[in-house]
Amino acid sequence: MNLQYTPVAPEALHAECLRLREEEMMDFLVFLTGLDLGEEGFGVVYQLESTQTGKQVNLRCVTPDRERPVLPTVSDIWDIANIYEREAYDYLGIIFTGHPDMRRIFLREDWVGHPLRKDDKPEEQNPLRMDNEPLSDTTWQYELSQDGTLTKRENVVFAPSDYVVNIGPQHPSTHGVLHFRVAIEGETIRRVDPVLGYIHRGIEKMNESMTYPQMLALTDRMDYLGAMQNRHALCKVIEEAMGVEVSDRVKVIRTIMDELQRIDSHILFFSCLAQDLGATTAFIYGFRDREKILDIFEETCGGRLILNYNTIGGVMHDLHPNFVSRVKEFIPVMRKGLKEYHDLFTGNVIARNRMEGVGILTKEQVIAMGCTGGTGRASGWHNDLRKLRPYDAYDRVEFDEITFTKGDSFSRYMVRMDEIEQSLRIIEQLIDNIPEGPFQEKMKPIIKVPEGVYYSAVEGSRGQFGVYLESRGDKSPYRVHYRSTGLPLVYAMNAACRGNLIADLVTIGGTFDYIVPDIDR
């Protein structure tokens, strides 16, 4: 939808944010992204949402100074701004004063320039470096004094006396190239500092020079267990911007595919968690059932992991003739599989001891850290977009939003296991009456999105996946930002792991269910 935003002056930003937080209960910072506005300077967009009233506010703050863009931090108001502001700093070099940890986040510490600036030349300034990436134990905090000078203060991340263990980037339980630097004391964790960017491909930067249909290919490669939903979100934002209404058939197909993808993701979650906890047999059980979903995908989409299915105005191919019967066969098999999982793993006393009461996040914490999806729902936060703002065919099906209240690892695990059941319910209701109609709307050969600012989100496998699109009317976007589902989860690791044992880091990481390519983009 078209994003209506309120411009805020940099001087008034912090006070305005504080007012919104206190008076209008805007407790959830949905996303924060930096923009290069050319002559105007640099801007930052904030989307705020109140979890009580559901009201949304968008703020846009522009600093005209291109030489030294400085904005006040809001990380003291919303915890998650800590990591979002680091991202904006990394991409655009916007300095947030008062932010306690102004390090780069995805790029190397010795990177020169800020790649999302339109005038930046990353290839010229950054030759291939053959030395190891430096990792400093200290960070910077900037303050703006009265006379306008910027002062820099050193903050300590890890003191020399800390015993720091590197979990990752090559580590079996980080599910990809994720790197945690963990300060431990005996077996107890004192601090977790995620080092990101090992699989950073600069997708947002790449998108700026691509046409809209080309962009679609990249979304599958972010959260590969949410390929359908990611691409759904991107297609949705472009369709809404262009005013294209897809047929009913496409809506239902997209809904079924999203749910199949969700089941796929949750089975993989179960398998990997079991593997992390040492239950290797449960791992194989999960993969056995997941194979069936991949087969269904393969028949219709031609791909198993990278699906390339949604397109602007429809889907790539019509459903395979076997699709309906195979999905119907799959539903009882999955129900039986779920029972097996519960018998083998959920009820196991060792598994229960490993998960119950481990890594508790309160509802306030998950909201402040923007942990949407199953992680948020395990702490009692009703954040399911399929219920809050139904899209496609979600308004015509019955299903429950699974929430728990304890917020421990076991709740996070159970949320996902129960969601598999709900997804099966949704598919069951839709599979028999997929409406007839075209599977692809007629689109112009060259797609140009009208000038404007748009944002659209879907409920991904592990939280709200949103796409922020700013168009200047060209055939490629001016700025695209993806609200990653995994970035807040990685940020929450520090809060959840502190005081727990090393073995719990694996449990907590497993139940957070982050996917690294989605974090790094």
Added chain:
Amino acid sequence: MFDFTIITNWLHTLLVGVLPEWAAVLTESVLVAVVIISLAAIFAMVLIYMERKVCAFFQCRLGPNRVGKWGLLQLFADVFKMLQKEIIKMRQTDRFLHDLAPFFVITASMITIACLPWNKGAQILDFNIGVFFFLAVSSVSVVGILLAGWGSNSKYPLIGAMRSGAQIISYEISIGITMLTVICLTGTMQISEIVEQQYTEGWNIFRGHLPMVVAFLIYMIAGNAECNRGPFDLPESESELTAGYHTEYSGMHFGYFYLAEYMNLFISAGLATTVFLGGWAPLHIAGLDGFNHAMDYIPGVVWFVGKALFVVFLFMWERWTLPRLRIDHILTLEWKYLMPISLVNLVVMALVVAFGIHF
């Protein structure tokens, strides 16, 4: 039952006939050493193959089936692969301790395997404190693991080694008390006598009824923990510490740890067989003389290996079903549950023996 001493005595007289006494004994020692080492290697390989197949069947898979019929040659391929790997020498390790560690582990296993009664008369080390000696030597391997963790000069191995130390030392208490329970019934620590007794009077697990069954169950848990196998495999818990104490090892040095793990598994099973399940003693059912006589025709070595492999299967079942415990849970399980239970069990056993209400 066939007495293996016939063969050993014949060999001894044969050798003394052609060689002086000392040379004969030396030759015999060398022969015995070769036999132990090859036995150990063969059983470790059999167990690795068995583990792969058993685990595959638990997990609805086929397991190795490409190299040779049913994947039988897979192991040889693996061993050759490991033999030709380079042993990487790393900077900043304590080279001496780093290289020494695998030998501690493998030597402990080799010596303990010599205590197992393979058949009547076929036992290499047999003296009056057999069980005690067995426990003492088997705990040397923890020194090897600690050295591996320390000598590697790396963080994961160090954490793994520390866990291993805490775990093995704790679980040895349970195993020790369980062994005491058995000794309480048998009245001897000599392994050959324990088996002889079971040959004439029935297997200990039947003789000692309830307390002996409890002791067997405790042994099944603690024995698994002693071998550092799942669900007690935290010293190497691959999802937390990559490979725990042997992260920094490569080639045959890693191979020694790997072999030792499976040898220890067999040794744990062998000890369980010896003290609970009658060692090489065949299954006798009181009153069925014909059946008992038929059972006697099956050689003792078949009984021993068969029973040991059955116990190994139980260990594998345990491993491939359960998730891994956490370090504090492991220590809680030992100190708060297993040890008190086994102590009470020992008292019960003592009462059973004192009042003579065992079979």
